Amino acid sequence: MIAALAPEAIMLFREKEGMTAIVEAATAQTHGLHAEFRCRMITLHVHSALDAVGFLAGVLPQLAQAGMGVNPVSAFFHDHLFIPEDRAQDAIGLLRALSEAGDA
Numbered sequence: 001m002i003a004a005l006a007p008e009a010i011m012l013f014r015e016k017e018g019m020t021a022i023v024e025a026a027t028a029q030t031h032g033l034h035a036e037f038r039c040r041m042i043t044l045h046v047h048s049a050l051d052a053v054g055f056l057a058g059v060l061p062q063l064a065q066a067g068m069g070v071n072p073v074s075a076f077f078h079d080h081l082f083i084p085e086d087r088a089q090d091a092i093g094l095l096r097a098l099s100e101a102g103d104a
Helices: 025-032 055-065 086-104
Strands: 009-016 020-021 039-044 071-074 081-082
Touching: 039 086, 055 071, 055 081, 055 086, 081 086
Parallel strands: none
Antiparallel strands: 009 020, 039 081, 071 081
């Protein structure tokens, strides 16, 4: 089952308890999977090293303070935030405000 998801998956992560798959809703439906966390992926277009310290530590508390759950994923080129789909626009607004404040 998981092997069939691999070409379409945004992310697959294996844990002792089982496999987590981040896939689009249509892919989940095609493979008969139940969606546990419907979200939107927001890509932070800042290229940071995987061993960099502090970037997400500055962003995530702001989202938490606004009452947003977030599942961050750090990849080689960018960090990605998976935000509940009903809060995605709120998150984008907050992230834009943080970006603009950082440019000042």
